Amino acid sequence: MKPIYLDHAASTPVHPEVAEVIMKVMTEQFGNASSVHMVGRSAKKIMSGARDAITSRLGCSPDEWIFTGGGTESDNLALFGAAYSRKGGHIITTAIEHHAVLHACEELEREGYSLTYLPVDRTGRVALKDLEAELRDDTFLISVMLANNEVGTVQPIEEIGRLAREKGILFHVDAVQALGSIPISLHSLPVDYMSFTAHKINGPQGIGGLYVRRGLPLHPRLHGGLQERGRRAGTENLAGAAGFAKAVELAIEGQAGRHEEALALRRRLLETLNQGIGPDAYRINGNAMHGLPHITNISFPGVRTDVMLMNLDMEGIAASSGSACTSGSLEISHVLRAMNLPDDQLSSAIRFSTGLGNTTEEMEHVARKIETILNRLRTKE
Ligand SMILES: Cc1ncc(COP(=O)(O)O)c(C=O)c1O
Numbered sequence: 001m002k003p004i005y006l007d008h009a010a011s012t013p014v015h016p017e018v019a020e021v022i023m024k025v026m027t028e029q030f031g032n033a034s035s036v037h038m039v040g041r042s043a044k045k046i047m048s049g050a051r052d053a054i055t056s057r058l059g060c061s062p063d064e065w066i067f068t069g070g071g072t073e074s075d076n077l078a079l080f081g082a083a084y085s086r087k088g089g090h091i092i093t094t095a096i097e098h099h100a101v102l103h104a105c106e107e108l109e110r111e112g113y114s115l116t117y118l119p120v121d122r123t124g125r126v127a128l129k130d131l132e133a134e135l136r137d138d139t140f141l142i143s144v145m146l147a148n149n150e151v152g153t154v155q156p157i158e159e160i161g162r163l164a165r166e167k168g169i170l171f172h173v174d175a176v177q178a179l180g181s182i183p184i185s186l187h188s189l190p191v192d193y194m195s196f197t198a199h200k201i202n203g204p205q206g207i208g209g210l211y212v213r214r215g216l217p218l219h220p221r222l223h224g225g226l227q228e229r230g231r232r233a234g235t236e237n238l239a240g241a242a243g244f245a246k247a248v249e250l251a252i253e254g255q256a257g258r259h260e261e262a263l264a265l266r267r268r269l270l271e272t273l274n275q276g277i278g279p280d281a282y283r284i285n286g287n288a289m290h291g292l293p294h295i296t297n298i299s300f301p302g303v304r305t306d307v308m309l310m311n312l313d314m315e316g317i318a319a320s321s322g323s324a325c326t327s328g329s330l331e332i333s334h335v336l337r338a339m340n341l342p343d344d345q346l347s348s349a350i351r352f353s354t355g356l357g358n359t360t361e362e363m364e365h366v367a368r369k370i371e372t373i374l375n376r377l378r379t380k381e
Contacts, residue, residue, distance in 0.1 A: 203247030
């Protein structure tokens, strides 16, 4: 059997139609979109076509979109961009954000801004009352992700956004994992900044975007040319932008179908696990009601995450943990820790994330291999 890739939350295979668009741009267009001659104008047309295609599907205006180098850059641009437009003040975020947000916030804290990291419940969800309790007179920015990349939990961003609007506080949302899974219509959401990336939706790596509601402050991170209306200097990534636009088109058009497919894949995985090892041999980490369909985070208490991942890898199955491996020891994920899970659940969590190309047969195979691995490890004890 060919390797089974169940790490689509980390990065996804480029869709063949996206690759085709990228190849065409790469081989036929090489101009600098800032050049005034026809080659430059042709490049500029590619950029504005991509911008129009993305913003019309996300429900915002073309001038509210900034192409970036990916989700990390979008998050940093939003946070530093909003913070540097004023002096000092209080920012609220959550303990389960991606490091692109968390580490940026820690840096802002070192620079003198005041930070609050909201707790989450056992399913990874933020409570509005906790946010309300932390609001201060000098709170100027709230940053909460739309859906978590490790456990898939979806946050109540409309309620949070409404509260932020009421109080006149800027609201940033990291929608990197949610794009293509949750319908997004920017002008009908109470959101001021929203981060995206192409490589989680079968687009190319190294290109992303940031929505900035018209008229809002945004101090640039990169200084140079006047690209992206002076908000992100640097020659544009033509092929990346065109590929991103195609990926957004496919992701949004195919959203409903993919949702059903993802649920069917998860169902088959869990059904086969139930038949093999039984429902008491594992725990699902996340929120059953408010979750992304393609991310299933499962703990197998008694089997360390790194041991399970290595055994899965030997069976040709690529899954992941949310944890970072530093010098051979596995750090417990900050997300699972914030969820206050029992120790044996923390140390044995595996993230399975499905996507383009996965089949129910593969899921059955994976569940059977997990059973084999668990039996093998047990006989070794
Ligand atoms: C929620 C979230 N935010 C931000 C990022 C960073 O995006 P990129 O890899 O495009 O820099 C990721 C990627 O894993 C993510 O899952």
